[in-house]
Amino acid sequence: MSRDMDSKNTFTYEDVEMIANHILEKVKCRPKLGIICGSGLGKLVDLVEDKEVLPYQEIPGFPVSTVPGHEGKLVFGQLRGKSVVLMQGRAHCYEGYTPQKITLPVRTMKMMGITTLFVTNAAGGVNKKYNIGDIMIIKDHVNLAGFAGVNPLVGVNDEKFGPRFPAMSNAYDLGLRQLALAKAKEIGFSDFVREGVYSMMVGPNFETVTECKILSLLLVDATGMSTIPEVLVAKHCGMRVFGMSLITNVVISEYDSPAHANHQEVLETGERRSKDLQQLVAAIVADLDL
Numbered sequence: 001m002s003r004d005m006d007s008k009n010t011f012t013y014e015d016v017e018m019i020a021n022h023i024l025e026k027v028k029c030r031p032k033l034g035i036i037c038g039s040g041l042g043k044l045v046d047l048v049e050d051k052e053v054l055p056y057q058e059i060p061g062f063p064v065s066t067v068p069g070h071e072g073k074l075v076f077g078q079l080r081g082k083s084v085v086l087m088q089g090r091a092h093c094y095e096g097y098t099p100q101k102i103t104l105p106v107r108t109m110k111m112m113g114i115t116t117l118f119v120t121n122a123a124g125g126v127n128k129k130y131n132i133g134d135i136m137i138i139k140d141h142v143n144l145a146g147f148a149g150v151n152p153l154v155g156v157n158d159e160k161f162g163p164r165f166p167a168m169s170n171a172y173d174l175g176l177r178q179l180a181l182a183k184a185k186e187i188g189f190s191d192f193v194r195e196g197v198y199s200m201m202v203g204p205n206f207e208t209v210t211e212c213k214i215l216s217l218l219l220v221d222a223t224g225m226s227t228i229p230e231v232l233v234a235k236h237c238g239m240r241v242f243g244m245s246l247i248t249n250v251v252i253s254e255y256d257s258p259a260h261a262n263h264q265e266v267l268e269t270g271e272r273r274s275k276d277l278q279q280l281v282a283a284i285v286a287d288l289d290l
């Protein structure tokens with residue numbers, strides 16, 4: 001099965017079922033919560049006890065990330081008394097994968113019994129009030145890649161996954177956002193935890209100055225190169241979604257500025273803020289109703 005699946009760019013319901021069963025045969029854990037770790041945020045797995053680890057290379061069809069800061073491991077275990085599976089790293093469209101391929105893990109998680117999905121990412125702060133190191137709880141998104149036709153739900157729709165025309169007006173669960181804000185307050189994080197709007201361009205280049213000015217006009221607070229395809233697929237198949245962006249840098253919105261965005265800064269901020277992010281995730285998961 002492995003070689004056939006690895007060369008595929010789109011996956012049928014039966015393909016996903018086979019991949020999910022393959023994973024379930026290899027691990028004992030049966031989680032209902034899935035967490036996708038963004039660039040430099042893979043240390044979230046340090047929260048997990050009784051780990052069972054599967055490298056993506058050993059999972060048929062799974063896209064393998066080629067980007068530093070994305071380990072490429074599926075980590076099962078216990079987090080604050082709850083069974084969980086973490087994706088330590090994700091693949092992106094700019095690596096040459098189709099939107100359907102980068103979201104295969106989300107459908108696989110659904111098929112494995114995951115009902116709630118946490119998505120995390122590194123993002124550039126567009127909102128001028130944001131500081132490097134802030135954590136933004138995602139309240140909505142602008143699918144700029146979708147404006148250009150990059151959307152994992154394009155193509156034949158299998159109703160076994162979900163409806164042809166899924167609603168996206170409530171993509172980021174209100175109850176989970178409220179829980180996260182309450183927990184941030186409880187642990188003294190309110191000064192650097194915000195709520196805002198995320199946007200995605202395909203990348204891999206960072207944005208031009210004019211693009212950043214446009215993002216601001218579009219009511220975007222933080223921008224990145226991932227997450228939205230995963231959220232579209234998760235909502236399509238009926239999952240409850242919660243999202244967080246770590247503001248790893250601020251976008252350059254002045255012409256002729258000598259500053260420029262770079263992946264090294266993204267990884268360094270991820271490293272520096274990883275303990276706080278872990279603390280917030282742990283506090284939310286502890287009180288999560290699954």
Ligand SMILES: O=P(O)(O)O[C@@H]1C[C@H](O)[C@@H](CO)O1
Nearest residue numbers: 038039121122225226263266
């Ligand atoms: O996977 P995420 O969205 O966290 O990664 C961001 C976007 C690019 O992959 C990379 C740029 O530094 O970080």
